[in-house]
Structures are given as C-alpha cells and as structure tokens.
Amino acid sequence: MAVYHADALVIRSREFGESDRVLTLFSREMGKLQAVAKGVRKPKSRQRAGVQLFTYGDFLIHKGKSLDTVSQCSPKESFGFLWNDLDRSFAATGIAELLDISTEKGQPNPELFALTLTCLFLLEQFDPFLVLCAYALRLMTLMGYRPLLGECAECGAKVNGDRLFFSSDAGGTLCGNCRENYGGRWIRAGSIAFMRQLIQADITKIDRLRWSAWMQQEILETLRLFLEYKFERPLKAWRMGSLNRDDLG
Numbered sequence: 001m002a003v004y005h006a007d008a009l010v011i012r013s014r015e016f017g018e019s020d021r022v023l024t025l026f027s028r029e030m031g032k033l034q035a036v037a038k039g040v041r042k043p044k045s046r047q048r049a050g051v052q053l054f055t056y057g058d059f060l061i062h063k064g065k066s067l068d069t070v071s072q073c074s075p076k077e078s079f080g081f082l083w084n085d086l087d088r089s090f091a092a093t094g095i096a097e098l099l100d101i102s103t104e105k106g107q108p109n110p111e112l113f114a115l116t117l118t119c120l121f122l123l124e125q126f127d128p129f130l131v132l133c134a135y136a137l138r139l140m141t142l143m144g145y146r147p148l149l150g151e152c153a154e155c156g157a158k159v160n161g162d163r164l165f166f167s168s169d170a171g172g173t174l175c176g177n178c179r180e181n182y183g184g185r186w187i188r189a190g191s192i193a194f195m196r197q198l199i200q201a202d203i204t205k206i207d208r209l210r211w212s213a214w215m216q217q218e219i220l221e222t223l224r225l226f227l228e229y230k231f232e233r234p235l236k237a238w239r240m241g242s243l244n245r246d247d248l249g
C-alpha cells in the first residue's frame with residue numbers, strides 16, 4: 001500500500017462512523033486533501049491531539065481505494081491559545097472556512113499555505129479581525145481576484161468621494177457612470193484605503209495599522225459579501241463573528 005507524507009494543517013475535522021474523524025488537510029506540497037483518522041474519538045487514542053482543528057504537523061498517510069487514512073501524525077504546533085479566546089477562535093475558524101471553500105482538492109498552492117500558517121501564528125498577538133481581513137484580501141490576491149480599491153473596476157477611472165460604491169459583482173469600486181449596471185453598497189473612503197493597506201503592508205507588521213470599530217465592521221461585512229459572491233457559498237463562521245460583535249454593541 002502506498003504511503004505519503006504531508007506537511008499540513010487541519011482545516012476541518014468532522015465525526016465519522018463510531019469513533020473516527022474525517023480530516024480536511026491543507027498541505028504545503030499537495031494542497032487540499034481528505035483522510036480518515038481511525039479510532040481518534042476513543043478516549044485512549046494517542047492520535048487525538050494530532051487531529052484537532054488547526055493542528056499543524058507532519059502526517060503520514062496511507063493511500064486507500066476510496067479514502068486515504070492517517071496512520072501517524074507528529075504535531076509541530078497546535079495553536080492552543082486559540083481555544084481560550086472567543087475572537088481569536090472565530091478568526092481562525094473564519095480563516096479555515098475561507099481556505100476550505102476557496103480551494104479544490106489536489107491543487108498545490110505553497111504561497112497560500114505559507115500565508116495561512118503565518119496568519120494563524122499572528123493571531124496570538126494581533127487583533128484577530130485585522131488578521132482575518134488581511135488574510136481574506138491576500139487570499140483573493142493570490143487567486144487573481146484582488147478587488148479594485150479606489151479605481152473603477154469597470155473603466156479604470158479614479159473614484160473619489162467620502163463614500164465609494166463597492167460592487168462584489170464588478171470586483172471592486174465603481175465610478176458614477178459605471179455604477180448603474182451593478183448591485184453593491186456604499187462604503188466609506190477610509191475603509192477602502194484601509195483595505196488597500198491590508199494588502200500592501202508587510203503582513204508581520206499589520207498590527208501597526210489602526211482602525212476604528214465602524215471601519216472594522218464595514219470591512220468585515222464588505223469582504224464577507226464579496227467572498228460569498230465569488231465562491232457561491234455562505235461563510236458561516238464570518239456571520240457568527242459579526243453577530244458576536246453586535247451583541248457586544
């Protein structure tokens with residue numbers, strides 16, 4: 001039976017059968033893949049730790065006829081800090097969910113792998129929603145969907161004003177002439193400028209950027225709508241994240 005190694009992150013883990021889990025892994029070399037971890041829900045399983053969501057490790061996998069099986073996992077990082085903080089775990093879940101819905105199995109993307117890993121590490125110190133928004137914008141950029149921010153997505157003209165019209169459909173901001181053919185929403189020019197910075201700044205220094213509560217809310221909402229439009233799937237964790245903040249006022 002063929003065996004292979006995967007340097008990978010657990011981005012989804014769901015119960016399967018009586019004591020197993022099906023893991024969705026995102027690996028450096030092979031992109032997204034799925035494998036069953038057998039018996040890991042038994043209390044005495046030694047592999048329990050290695051199959052937790054967000055675990056980063058070296059997985060030894062047996063190739064099966066229909067499903068591959070994890071035969072060993074050596075965790076390198078488990079991101080334990082995520083579990084003690086609601087906002088951090090929301091952001092990490094948002095990252096994993098977005099990575100899952102935006103990728104197909106068996107398509108390697110080492111840059112996206114590195115970005116994901118970096119962002120999970122940054123969640124320990126940085127504002128988690130800042131990391132989530134920077135991640136989303138950079139993922140879109142890597143996939144060739146970078147939104148146009150400050151120029152018209154249709155005709156390329158510069159767009160000005162305190163509020164700019166952003167259309168998920170068009171893939172960015174729109175000028176007055178091109179606006180009427182598209183649906184979209186008005187957002188403040190400051191939020192557009194901030195999103196540009198989130199793409200351009202050194203990712204390990206984004207904590208130097210300052211945003212206000214309204215900007216955070218506006219950017220999260222705009223990005224969520226844009227991502228859901230592009231990938232045609234709901235982002236459940238993102239929606240829960242914004243509910244949580246609304247509750248806090």
Ligand SMILES: [Zn+2]
Pocket residue numbers: 152153154155156157174175176177178179
């Ligand atoms: Zn235009």
